[in-house]
Amino acid sequence: MKPIIALVGRPNVGKSTLFNRLTRSKDALVADYAGLTRDRHYGDGRIGHKPYILVDTGGFEPLIDSGVMYQMARQSEQAIYEADAVIFMVDGRNGVTPQDRLIANKLRMVDKPVYVAINKVEGVDKIIAVSDFYELGLDKMYPISASHGDGIHKLIDDVLRGFKNAAEEENANADRITFAVIGRPNVGKSTLVNTILGEERVIAFDEAGTTRDSIYIDFERNDEKFTIIDTAGIRRKGKVTEKLEKFSVLKAIKAISEAHVVVMVLDAHLDIAEQDATIVGYALEAGKSVVVAINKWDHLKEDERQRIKDDVKTKLHFLDFAKYNYISALYKKGINELIDSIRGAYHAAFLKLSTPKLSRILSEAVNRQPPAYKGNFRPKLRYAHQGGSNPPLIIIHGNSLHTIQKAYTKYLERSFRKVFDLTGTPLRIEYKNSD
Numbered sequence: 001m002k003p004i005i006a007l008v009g010r011p012n013v014g015k016s017t018l019f020n021r022l023t024r025s026k027d028a029l030v031a032d033y034a035g036l037t038r039d040r041h042y043g044d045g046r047i048g049h050k051p052y053i054l055v056d057t058g059g060f061e062p063l064i065d066s067g068v069m070y071q072m073a074r075q076s077e078q079a080i081y082e083a084d085a086v087i088f089m090v091d092g093r094n095g096v097t098p099q100d101r102l103i104a105n106k107l108r109m110v111d112k113p114v115y116v117a118i119n120k121v122e123g124v125d126k127i128i129a130v131s132d133f134y135e136l137g138l139d140k141m142y143p144i145s146a147s148h149g150d151g152i153h154k155l156i157d158d159v160l161r162g163f164k165n166a167a168e169e170e171n172a173n174a175d176r177i178t179f180a181v182i183g184r185p186n187v188g189k190s191t192l193v194n195t196i197l198g199e200e201r202v203i204a205f206d207e208a209g210t211t212r213d214s215i216y217i218d219f220e221r222n223d224e225k226f227t228i229i230d231t232a233g234i235r236r237k238g239k240v241t242e243k244l245e246k247f248s249v250l251k252a253i254k255a256i257s258e259a260h261v262v263v264m265v266l267d268a269h270l271d272i273a274e275q276d277a278t279i280v281g282y283a284l285e286a287g288k289s290v291v292v293a294i295n296k297w298d299h300l301k302e303d304e305r306q307r308i309k310d311d312v313k314t315k316l317h318f319l320d321f322a323k324y325n326y327i328s329a330l331y332k333k334g335i336n337e338l339i340d341s342i343r344g345a346y347h348a349a350f351l352k353l354s355t356p357k358l359s360r361i362l363s364e365a366v367n368r369q370p371p372a373y374k375g376n377f378r379p380k381l382r383y384a385h386q387g388g389s390n391p392p393l394i395i396i397h398g399n400s401l402h403t404i405q406k407a408y409t410k411y412l413e414r415s416f417r418k419v420f421d422l423t424g425t426p427l428r429i430e431y432k433n434s435d
């Protein structure tokens with residue numbers, strides 16, 4: 001399991017600088033999904049074979065008790081509560097401030113490892129910079145420079161030391177189709193999980209631990225093995241508690257990071273919310289397959305159905321590769337098709353793309369519509385091969401490829417998708433210049 005690291009500290013100490021440095025390589029990928037404004041507070045990082053999830057809590061302002069700042073402080077507290085470890089950042093050039101002391105007081109009461117990152121100490125005597133901060137009463141001190149990169153590797157290395165290697169666990173589960181049921185409270189997640197499990201043979205059941213944890217349920221269907229990651233927490237028959245659970249972005253993100261397929265559950269009667277976009281953004285960033293399930297499709301008139309279909313497709317246009325399923329979890333409609341979509345999305349992510357076929361599709365696409373000149377350069381696309389799976393990566397070799405426009409890459413993607421059944425999985429395309 002990927003550990004979650006919360007980054008806290010008062011404003012201006014350098015949190016976003018560190019966050020960007022640690023998650024930078026992934027940012028560019030999401031930028032490719034036009035129209036999806038990414039919530040920049042959650043990101044994936046990796047050191048060696050150890051992946052982790054980093055949460056930038058924004059400005060922690062425990063002094064202010066109303067308005068936006070108050071909301072931010074509450075979010076920070078929730079992030080600290082849900083994280084596995086905390087990096088508390090301070091400004092090494094400023095010394096300890098009253099706000100630092102307040103945050104430290106809070107963190108000393110938290111039952112998880114806290115690492116103090118003393119930032120902006122490039123060109124400063126490290127021992128002196130650190131010694132100021134011992135008064136905070138926290139002992140894991142790391143002098144760093146977020147903007148120069150000094151000391152960061154050691155910091156993250158130590159933060160991750162106590163956690164199991166997530167990559168190894170991933171391999172152990174490679175033969176199960178693991179899907180996470182994600183969505184806002186009340187869209188019908190637990191009803192859906194109950195309906196799916198009502199028809200299948202449940203093998204194992206793992207109770208949730210903390211609020212952040214989801215329940216993992218193994219089941220088999222036609223000799224195929226599945227695991228549901230149930231973020232709602234299954235409600236047993238006859239014991240339906242109507243309490244509205246609090247939506248936790250981190251819980252959703254954690255579930256997504258452990259799933260092969262993300263089943264995004266929406267309520268046909270409700271608009272797409274910002275939270276939905278945040279989660280989808282994270283799923284895309286993590287390269288996960290996605291299936292959209294529009295629930296409560298019962299008792300709707302035909303014209304309403306058409307309007308909702310159009311609306312969802314427009315608003316989620318960056319999910320044009322996903323299969324849309326219109327279901328009723330309560331009346332058990334469309335459930336088999338939904339599971340087939342999940343299977344399809346899983347297998348698509350691991351599809352083998354043959355080199356001759358890829359190169360043929362490429363040359364046909366280029367003949368039909370060559371890339372545009374840029375200045376004196378016309379990109380020359382020579383051949384393609386598969387560079388990875390889950391999600392599939394296609395590497396295209398040639399010359400002057402840096403001048404290729406996004407729209408042209410999208411065109412190539414469509415050409416590949418016409419031939420290979422990649423429904424449900426994102427597809428990545430990279431260029432390799434030979435000149």
Ligand code: GDP
Nearest residue numbers: 011012013014015016017119120145146147148
């Ligand atoms: P945040 O409000 O905590 O997210 O802080 P930012 O990341 O926005 O950084 C605040 C300011 O500190 C910016 O002007 C950064 O360029 C600067 N800064 C961040 N890290 C360093 C560092 O390692 N050294 C120095 N000298 N400045 C830094």
Ligand code: GDP
Nearest residue numbers: 185186187188189190191232296328329330331
């Ligand atoms: P969760 O919070 O996402 O787990 O949502 P629940 O499964 O608890 O469902 C919330 C409410 O929506 C409950 O009253 C359900 O009975 C109702 N509901 C769930 N699925 C459907 C559906 O397909 N059609 C209708 N009409 N109601 C549904």
